[in-house]
Amino acid sequence: MTKAEFMHQLRKMTSSMPQQEADRYTQYYSEMIDDAVEEGMSEQEAVNSLGTMDEIEAFIRENSTMPAGQSFPRVTQYVPQEVNKKRLPVWAIVLIIVGFPIWFSILCVLFSVYISGWAVIVSLYAAALSVGVSGIVVGAAGFFIGDFGIIMMFLGAGLVCLGLSVLAFTGLIQLTKLYVKFTGFIVKKCIAALRGN
Amino acid sequence: MDIQIKRGLLDVCVLAAIKFEDSYGYKIIKDIQPYLTISESTLYPILRRLEAADMLTVYSVEHNGRLRKYYRINEKGRERLNEFRTEMDELEAIFKFVTREENNSD
Numbered sequence: 001m002t003k004a005e006f007m008h009q010l011r012k013m014t015s016s017m018p019q020q021e022a023d024r025y026t027q028y029y030s031e032m033i034d035d036a037v038e039e040g041m042s043e044q045e046a047v048n049s050l051g052t053m054d055e056i057e058a059f060i061r062e063n064s065t066m067p068a069g070q071s072f073p074r075v076t077q078y079v080p081q082e083v084n085k086k087r088l089p090v091w092a093i094v095l096i097i098v099g100f101p102i103w104f105s106i107l108c109v110l111f112s113v114y115i116s117g118w119a120v121i122v123s124l125y126a127a128a129l130s131v132g133v134s135g136i137v138v139g140a141a142g143f144f145i146g147d148f149g150i151i152m153m154f155l156g157a158g159l160v161c162l163g164l165s166v167l168a169f170t171g172l173i174q175l176t177k178l179y180v181k182f183t184g185f186i187v188k189k190c191i192a193a194l195r196g197n
Numbered sequence: 198m199d200i201q202i203k204r205g206l207l208d209v210c211v212l213a214a215i216k217f218e219d220s221y222g223y224k225i226i227k228d229i230q231p232y233l234t235i236s237e238s239t240l241y242p243i244l245r246r247l248e249a250a251d252m253l254t255v256y257s258v259e260h261n262g263r264l265r266k267y268y269r270i271n272e273k274g275r276e277r278l279n280e281f282r283t284e285m286d287e288l289e290a291i292f293k294f295v296t297r298e299e300n301n302s303d
Contacts, residue, residue: 025241028222031265032237035223038261050237063242095299102300 003033006047013057025060114186121176128168135161207233209281211243212252212274219269244268252277 010029014022029050036046050056088096096103139158142151198206207229214220214228222240229235247253252274257264 024245027264028241028266029237031221031263032223034261034263035221035265039223056238059238059242063245099299 001044001047003030003043003047006033006050006053009053010056013053013060029056114183117179121172121179124168124172124175128165128172131161131168132165135159135163135165203233207235207239207243208247209278210235211240211247211268212270212278215253215268215270216275216278219267221265221267225268247274 007026007030010026011022014025017025032050033043033046036049037043041049135158137158138161139155142154142158145151145154210229210233211225214225220228222237222244226235226237226240244253244255248255250273252271254269254271256267256269258267259265
């Protein structure tokens with residue numbers, strides 16, 4: 001199609017528009033073709049690069065109703081929404097199911113850490129107990145050796161061990177109480193979480 | 198790309214194409230082409246819209262024995278470009294929200 005043919009069709013297409021509007025359209029396309037030709041395109045190529053007549057007509061019809069001054073849709077600041085507390089959304093349920101291997105293994109690790117805490121406490125009791133028992137044994141052993149000085153020395157050492165053991169026991173009782181309290185706290189939290197906050 | 202987003206981006210791209218020096222239709226298309234697909238038929242309504250919104254001014258210059266329309270950015274057009282900057286910051290925040298991972302928020 002030559003430029004003259006194109007312009008003729010365009011004028012027909014825009015004939016129903018107000019004169020001024022139609023003129024602007026034809027001038028615009030005419031300028032586009034001239035500039036393309038100036039850049040080295042043939043007239044034919046320049047006309048073809050504008051698209052088919054039907055496409056142009058569709059564009060013109062579509063855009064003649066477009067409100068003026070329309071711009072980029074305003075983006076509003078993201079405000080975190082209060083999540084519905086009672087019912088989990090579907091995506092959350094899917095994530096819980098899909099993420100099972102991850103969260104379950106993490107849960108297992110946390111539980112074993114908690115159990116090892118008890119193991120540490122029990123072994124500390126055992127250590128304190130063995131110190132106390134060895135104190136008694138040492139104190140008693142002195143009598144079998146006979147000499148007064150040695151009896152006194154062994155008895156002293158035994159009493160020191162016994163005293164350390166008693167001291168350790170009072171500390172350990174406090175530690176046990178704290179750990180029991182901690183257990184209660186965790187259990188309460190878990191129950192609350194399962195009930196849905 | 199979403200048609201609404203592309204439409205908004207094209208408006209800004211046209212303003213960006215004339216922000217340093219006045220330009221004409223054919224050159225505006227060539228300048229935007231590497232970033233967004235734009236045809237002669239899409240550019241026209243955008244130019245009209247921006248003109249109606251007082252973001253640019255149109256004037257004719259004689260060139261090779263014919264008239265060529267040049268477009269000059271207005272103060273409102275520059276404001277629009279500045280606004281776009283802040284919008285992109287907001288978009289970035291939204292992008293982070295949309296693409297965030299479940300494990301990180303836990």
